[in-house]
Amino acid sequence: MPAPDLYRARMKAASRARTNSPAPFPQAAGSNCSAHNCHSCDVRSLSLCDALADSELSRLDRITRRHRTPAGATLIREGDPMTFACNITSGTVRLSRLLHDGRRQVMGFLFPGDFIGLTRRNRFVFSAEAITDTDCCNFALEDLETLSKDNPRLQRKLYEMACSELDAAQEQMLLLGRKSALERVASFLLEVRQRQLQQGDDEDCIILPMTRGDIADYLGLTLETVSRSFSRLRQEQVIEICETYRVDLLDCPRLQDLSGNS
Amino acid sequence: MPAPDLYRARMKAASRARTNSPAPFPQAAGSNCSAHNCHSCDVRSLSLCDALADSELSRLDRITRRHRTPAGATLIREGDPMTFACNITSGTVRLSRLLHDGRRQVMGFLFPGDFIGLTRRNRFVFSAEAITDTDCCNFALEDLETLSKDNPRLQRKLYEMACSELDAAQEQMLLLGRKSALERVASFLLEVRQRQLQQGDDEDCIILPMTRGDIADYLGLTLETVSRSFSRLRQEQVIEICETYRVDLLDCPRLQDLSGNS
DNA sequence: CGGCAGTTTGATCATGTTCAATCACAGTGG
DNA sequence: CCACTGTGATTGAACATGATCAAACTGCCG
Structure with missing residues (x-):
């Protein structure tokens, strides 16, 4: 529910x-x-x-x-x-x-x-x-x-x-076919950023109005795996999780590397 | 190569x-x-x-x-x-x-x-x-x-x-996001059948001109997993592998069940 | 016959899932 | 005001599915 x-x-x-x-x-x-x-x-x-x-x-x-x-x-x-x-x-x-x-x-x-x-x-x-x-x-x-x-x-x-x-x-x-969990999450963050740039929000702080479970079902993962991926990106200083639904992209080039898109 | x-x-x-x-x-x-x-x-x-x-x-x-x-x-x-x-x-x-x-x-x-x-x-x-x-x-x-x-x-x-x-x-x-290996392979066989029906080949014997590796890369699996799934479907009498690239669909209703599409 | 590409099958391994406990936060009511 | 509740997030441990590594097999062609 x-x-x-x-x-x-x-x-x-x-x-x-x-x-x-x-x-x-x-x-x-x-x-x-x-x-x-x-x-x-x-x-x-x-x-x-x-x-x-x-x-x-x-x-x-x-x-x-x-x-x-x-x-x-x-x-x-x-x-x-x-x-x-x-x-x-x-x-x-x-x-x-x-x-x-x-x-x-x-x-x-x-x-x-x-x-x-x-x-x-x-x-x-x-x-x-x-x-x-x-x-x-x-x-x-x-x-x-x-x-x-x-x-x-x-x-x-x-x-x-x-x-x-x-x-x-x-x-x-x-x-969905070929990327690892971390690559999926990195790709997702960059995709959301891209969308928000189009909307005119030109900061590296992105808003995620959806739950971790929604993200998981979008990326073909479980919510636990998504959460762990977020944590790992945070530990590696690539992102900062300001609030649950607000993420700072500290290092976009790094995120790009991690996303698997060369 | x-x-x-x-x-x-x-x-x-x-x-x-x-x-x-x-x-x-x-x-x-x-x-x-x-x-x-x-x-x-x-x-x-x-x-x-x-x-x-x-x-x-x-x-x-x-x-x-x-x-x-x-x-x-x-x-x-x-x-x-x-x-x-x-x-x-x-x-x-x-x-x-x-x-x-x-x-x-x-x-x-x-x-x-x-x-x-x-x-x-x-x-x-x-x-x-x-x-x-x-x-x-x-x-x-x-x-x-x-x-x-x-x-x-x-x-x-x-x-x-x-x-x-x-x-x-x-x-x-x-x-790719949510189906198991067996469900993917079953779905694939039914998809090929559907395509060949449209082409006018109205038999339950389908032709797979692509290799197992091609199928694997289409389904987000490895070729070994595809091969094993074929074998399992064969063991369970759902398909018959006439030749490597020719498969008889013996039990389409069953295949439908196994495909995950209710 | 030997070589080659592709397939099948087996054994081991790893990534991500599942199950479970705890945490964080907001809203609610005593 | 603060305990209580509910939802969602995080983290840990055990597990399973599918990946990886490896060997044997098949059919075709030279």
């Missing part, structure tokens, strides 16, 4: 810990994206907006359904019919898949700008759970298809997003 | 073993696909053809460069600039990635109809090697982009291929 309260506490603390914490959703709802000054885009930019000309944005607006999901709650349940796609605008989401006996594989962590729905299946094969309070924009699949039919740029954008995800998935296959 | 001669021998034997062995490339070069009666499509159907109206096929024809690669030879070297995409029309190709110290992860095996080039990177991050003699159609990336720019159906087809690959990659992440 998840513990929404604790998750929310973690989220709040993590949020506080960020130097320039962005305005949360309720305030941002009426604000406009810098590129288009439009309603559909959020502060952090809704990735589909980039693909649309100003004149087409109102159509996107009309098919957009905003949702807020509290930390610990479920956005999508494994097996749900795939009737909509979803764009995260704030928060962190965990995508995971279960084997019949309860073994879990976390397929990925989603941050603002990330998209759910790049699949040809007619049901979701993973569940999506909010790790922190999460805002997203949902689009009925048929609406999105209608819109993309006469929007080559939107179609192109979807294609590019799928390709990017594929690149990331292949990177993860290499990690 | 690869052993081209042996690979070729394996391929020939495997080919002979198929009941309805299709005509190899040299003869098929002038033949036309059933759907369009066109030059670009091969007997086994070139996936891009499906997306094009008859009138547009000549444009595809003009940018198509056919290649034959002998077994054991390299189509793409890791690090090569991504200047072209590639559609396999016959044969089997291995996509693999190396870690600096030589550990190898096989990202996938490609069969007729499969496509290389669904990425946003400007260099190939994997190498592609022909396991058997292989025919493919190459397209300069800029030509393909020009063509897809005013062909929404082609753009859509590329998007769908990327999504399919993504679904497959996520399946593989679950396998």
Whole structure:
């Protein structure tokens, strides 16, 4: 059973810990994206907006359904019919898949700008759970298809997003198939750093809103092994664990070496 | 070092073993696909053809460069600039990635109809090697982009291929992250069966043109572990190893159970 | 026949898992 | 205010799965 309260506490603390914490959703709802000054885009930019000309944005607006999901709650349940796609605008989401006996594989962590729905299946094969309070924009699949039919740029954008995800998935296959526990954890820390750089947080102090168990299920390890790897990196002065969910990357070049990516 | 001669021998034997062995490339070069009666499509159907109206096929024809690669030879070297995409029309190709110290992860095996080039990177991050003699159609990336720019159906087809690959990659992440050795091997056999069903070989006797080492590097195991898993499945009467590279699936339901997919 | 590449099988080893105890921290209630 | 509780993290010890090392086997080709 998840513990929404604790998750929310973690989220709040993590949020506080960020130097320039962005305005949360309720305030941002009426604000406009810098590129288009439009309603559909959020502060952090809704990735589909980039693909649309100003004149087409109102159509996107009309098919957009905003949702807020509290930390610990479920956005999508494994097996749900795939009737909509979803764009995260704030928060962190965990995508995971279960084997019949309860073994879990976390397929990925989603941050603002990330998209759910790049699949040809007619049901979701993973569940999506909010790790922190999460805002997203949902689009009925048929609406999105209608819109993309006469929007080559939107179609192109979807294609590019799928390709990017594929690149990331292949990177993860290499990690899961061939890397040692320490290499996996080092790679993970660098991946999170990379994501947070893209978000504009340009420090070497990274926020990990997910639990050690989540990280373990993402890396194909147990939470104990993840914890031991963190400890070892700390002992070797490569990282500093400021708080459980806040890690300072003291020596990124070293971390790069340890990640196995030459 | 690869052993081209042996690979070729394996391929020939495997080919002979198929009941309805299709005509190899040299003869098929002038033949036309059933759907369009066109030059670009091969007997086994070139996936891009499906997306094009008859009138547009000549444009595809003009940018198509056919290649034959002998077994054991390299189509793409890791690090090569991504200047072209590639559609396999016959044969089997291995996509693999190396870690600096030589550990190898096989990202996938490609069969007729499969496509290389669904990425946003400007260099190939994997190498592609022909396991058997292989025919493919190459397209300069800029030509393909020009063509897809005013062909929404082609753009859509590329998007769908990327999504399919993504679904497959996520399946593989679950396998690599959470399945036991035996479950991985069982899943692999069923995957190959599924692929060969799609190719029209509707028997429970599957052909494995790749070596045990290739399979191991695909499943994140060692070749010894793969071999032992095969032996165990044989002992338990779930499969019969007719020849090294030909396996009879005696009990598919059982294999399904053993694969971990409930 | 001998050599070679690939496979199979056995014995030993090591990495990461499992089981278990303790710690840390926040929230809660007497 | 402080003990009590619950969740998650850390650390230790024993264990197991799969890796590594090694030898024998198979089939093909020269």
